[in-house]
Amino acid sequence: MSVSEQLFARALQLMPGGVNSPVRAFRSVGGAPFFVKAARGATLVTADDRELIDFVCTWGPAIHGHNHPRIKSAIAAALENGTSFGTPNPSEVEMAELIVRFVPSIRKVRMCNSGTEATMSAVRLARGFTQRDKIIKFAGCYHGHSDSLLIKAGSGALTHGHPDSAGVPAAFAQETIVLPFNDTAALEAAFAANPEKIAGVILEPYPANVGLILPGPGFLQYLRTLCTAHGAVLIFDEVMTGFRLARGGVQELEQIRPDLTTLGKIIGGGLPVGALGGRADIMDCLAPLGPVYQAGTLSGHPRAMASGIAALRLLEEINPYPRLDALGRQVRDALLAAARRKGLPLQVPQVGSMLAVFFTATPVRDYATALKSDAKLFAKFFHACLDRGVYLPPSAYETAFLSTAHEGAAITRACEVMTTAINAL
Numbered sequence: 001m002s003v004s005e006q007l008f009a010r011a012l013q014l015m016p017g018g019v020n021s022p023v024r025a026f027r028s029v030g031g032a033p034f035f036v037k038a039a040r041g042a043t044l045v046t047a048d049d050r051e052l053i054d055f056v057c058t059w060g061p062a063i064h065g066h067n068h069p070r071i072k073s074a075i076a077a078a079l080e081n082g083t084s085f086g087t088p089n090p091s092e093v094e095m096a097e098l099i100v101r102f103v104p105s106i107r108k109v110r111m112c113n114s115g116t117e118a119t120m121s122a123v124r125l126a127r128g129f130t131q132r133d134k135i136i137k138f139a140g141c142y143h144g145h146s147d148s149l150l151i152k153a154g155s156g157a158l159t160h161g162h163p164d165s166a167g168v169p170a171a172f173a174q175e176t177i178v179l180p181f182n183d184t185a186a187l188e189a190a191f192a193a194n195p196e197k198i199a200g201v202i203l204e205p206y207p208a209n210v211g212l213i214l215p216g217p218g219f220l221q222y223l224r225t226l227c228t229a230h231g232a233v234l235i236f237d238e239v240m241t242g243f244r245l246a247r248g249g250v251q252e253l254e255q256i257r258p259d260l261t262t263l264g265k266i267i268g269g270g271l272p273v274g275a276l277g278g279r280a281d282i283m284d285c286l287a288p289l290g291p292v293y294q295a296g297t298l299s300g301h302p303r304a305m306a307s308g309i310a311a312l313r314l315l316e317e318i319n320p321y322p323r324l325d326a327l328g329r330q331v332r333d334a335l336l337a338a339a340r341r342k343g344l345p346l347q348v349p350q351v352g353s354m355l356a357v358f359f360t361a362t363p364v365r366d367y368a369t370a371l372k373s374d375a376k377l378f379a380k381f382f383h384a385c386l387d388r389g390v391y392l393p394p395s396a397y398e399t400a401f402l403s404t405a406h407e408g409a410a411i412t413r414a415c416e417v418m419t420t421a422i423n424a425l
């Protein structure tokens, strides 16, 4: 047995599914997960000393590659002062100043410890600010695992949703409406069917938890207009896209100002961090100023702040976005060329350093069309790449990430491997 197999056998006795987060278990692509003991640059080193080119980047945070010297030394220096204080600390002020400077729609910010905490708090804040209960979300968008957001479209799609997980009370699902992404008619109808009841609309402006879907022309602008007209809080969940696609995230690319934004991943530089921020009049409803309670023992953790500050300052210094987009296009073009030569239907939506692989001839514009892609063929492609040393996200409905460390040999090798993998299908 390999070391990973031995570790997985032990893990299965101790942790549900042998993992601490479900997607890591390889259930949708088959096979057993490998264990990683080290990571540097674009490379993961497995417990069996295999080196893999990493297209998951710890699900987004590693935009500078793994274990970047600047981030590593910032954490080491910060550790000299201890770990956690449970008091206000200078680093959280510096982090808040950076976020406010980079994201114009964010005037005030609250740090927390995960994307789930950020979106859960943003929903509660929208409800407290508007004194309304209903929330609109979109099928295929994932916002972490809080009860109000683990909801799928119900039969009465314009009225309420159904739980998308055991343990979520139907009463919670009643307050969440799930609509098709890119569907302006459904959006308009939902507001009309729930006058003065919609507290907020939450979405990934570029949904990246269903593969990668891009909004149709004008969709986000229309959403902004509708939320303003109905007094609903527009929440951009940029946990994944924030600082990934531009310093100001999708809202900078699309020139749209949401009322609230949730962040995570990159702002922690690889350590656990989440954040919500936005209009000061809404944010000031948060305790201790206002009546909406939100708290966290390790929120604004000085070491996580030091790590995130180093990551954000590096983004400011090197402005990697044009290079990252060029890397994304290079992978997309290699995949599409290989599929064309083989006569294989393939969609590769790509924006900046994010891309997805859909084995389908149908352009993917929402959850329903994403489900039409061939997940079994994706699983074969996933393993064909992994066998050759390239690790893609272990699901047909996730998004791959690139880092600045992929430039040069790593991207060349990865394109060769993916081309060979397509030919082997």
Ligand code: KE4
Binding pocket: 021, 022, 023, 024, 059, 113, 114, 115, 116, 117, 119, 142, 143, 144, 145, 204, 208, 209, 237, 238, 239, 240, 264, 265, 274, 398
């Ligand atoms: P966390 O609670 O996992 O830090 O963040 C939840 C979250 C919120 N919003 C968006 C847009 C997200 O993508 C996420 C988490 N992303 C997944 C990757 N698809 C995390 C990976 C995992 O669950 O293990």
